[in-house]
Amino acid sequence: MWPQPHRKLPAPSTKPAWGLTAKGAKTVKLKDMGEFALIQHLTRNMRAYDSTVVLGIGDDAAAIRIAERKYVLLTCDMLVDGSHFWRERITPGQLGHKALAVSLSDIAAMGGIPRYVLISAGWPANLELEYAEGIYQGMAGLAAAHGVFVIGGDTVSTPQLILDVTVMGEMEEKPVTRSGAKIGHVFAVTGSIGASAAGLALLHKGICAGSYFPETMRQALLKSHLLPQPRVKEGGILLKTGRPSAMIDISDGLASEVHHICEGSGVGAEIYLSRLPVHEDVKRAGDLLGKDYLNWALHGGEDYELLVTLSEDDVFAVQKELRQLSVDFSIIGKVVDQKNGVKLFLDEGKAVNLAKKGYDHFSHTPD
């Protein structure tokens, strides 16, 4: 689903004005723009809605008020071979699972219940049927686990493998957006962060079984990246127990999501480095690969955990509920006035600006 556009367009003085190709001006190519700026620009005239559209472009999912106490949520995510995954480094079952998981996570981030799925697939003509079957088996497994039904889709032929998964969800209450964070509330996050990026680093380095890397740890980190578990149940518990003022799923990296909430809500943030829930495996993997694990935790993305703002009083009740699912729920900071900015407090008490950079599939490659 389209994330909230947050980058300013380049100033017209340095580049030709968007939409205009002044004679002699250099033509603007899409690669010159980031994903967010492009979305912002292309949809700038499409944001006038009627009263049924509770949420349009700009959150994890769109929301429609369809009847008394009935909201419909819609989200879609497109995954492309060579950009969002590498066919030779993921099993078809994992790929199918992940393609569905990222959209289920968007529904979870609104507090909704995913219900129905459309699968659009672009297949290379030379792909083996067995591989396509594996993808559908991976999707079917995750769909069954969440009680969602595949009700349609489309199938075309494309040079590279493409999966676009649309999920429709439902909820009775108004969805939780990224725009409601209240000063005085705390930031809290489900599970732990950084493991997916560590797993991706293992894939990039081509670390195989039998290497110097401890196998159990390698498997666990790869699983975090290749088989993310959308926090659907947790989203429902948060909605009921935690009364969150804002919620978002961590697809682009924790820092980026904190910024999304702050920009959407018009608030600032204090995030405490010492409170970030990072698994020991992630720290050790950082040591072994000579990488900064904090970079993974803050900017790696694809953790698909839920980042929430809620009152500190509600945190305990949520923790109690989530403990029954063996899921941690950690306070990592607090919501402050916008004028204080978005700060990261280091272990020594020193504060730095929290860099916004997340993972942008459109214009960047991961570190």
Next chain:
Amino acid sequence: MWPQPHRKLPAPSTKPAWGLTAKGAKTVKLKDMGEFALIQHLTRNMRAYDSTVVLGIGDDAAAIRIAERKYVLLTCDMLVDGSHFWRERITPGQLGHKALAVSLSDIAAMGGIPRYVLISAGWPANLELEYAEGIYQGMAGLAAAHGVFVIGGDTVSTPQLILDVTVMGEMEEKPVTRSGAKIGHVFAVTGSIGASAAGLALLHKGICAGSYFPETMRQALLKSHLLPQPRVKEGGILLKTGRPSAMIDISDGLASEVHHICEGSGVGAEIYLSRLPVHEDVKRAGDLLGKDYLNWALHGGEDYELLVTLSEDDVFAVQKELRQLSVDFSIIGKVVDQKNGVKLFLDEGKAVNLAKKGYDHFSHTPD
């Protein structure tokens, strides 16, 4: 949206059983299968639904019963450069229009009202921003004409241009499917058929302005192919006035759609060649290009007209309503017992089997 799978899978005796790769057996590639067989095969274990799913995989759109007298329709269609369109032969505005039109047409074919749109786009990095803007302008124009809102989507980078448009529609009554045709009812079709395929033939032949081809006619045929008008209003009128027993939009060609209705409904058909509404321009274009215009009309596809079965008594009332929109509504045949097969009655009264072949983007190229 996935069409109804209608081809039988190849017998296991001639090819390895699907899902099994027996040692030494030739691996099955996707190109060895047709689009319909592939969908049928991949989704074979995904068709167990709960009672909210009124229509799952297999019609123009899926349908969910979401509340008392409230159905939600969902459909998506993926268009790929080089397969569904050729970037050098369509303006970006036309492309945006068409990408949305095909999905609006799916909603119209159920008798529904399209309401909300998600746009997933895969952009080549080197594409000019102006081109992308043109696509969105084309979509925005058609969306505004039908009062639908673009509420979300996704944006990724891909080698070739890809648009996947999901449309959500609504209706108060139960949707009209392709499966309800009643013996004794007639087949009728809105507008005329074959013009889109004639326009495609002009594109393929590269017939430009200033050629021997009459320019007004050339423009009209190209418009039929490049700027199809989804029959949304007409679908609503048909639902209210015509009480259709079955309805489908003509995306794959009239013959193919007649077969879809017959297979879905367990009936046969008599189609009368002399009754097919084919515009004079289409016949003349056939003469000029040395092509059989009937092939365009029967098997060309992308007309996006509505093919309906209804009682002959209701036809007049529908014609009266549609005349106010300057839209023809022609009886082209009748629904008969399944044992009579699907026949095309030629002008001399001789009947032949109506070949099912339609346009299959996945495994064929058009003639």
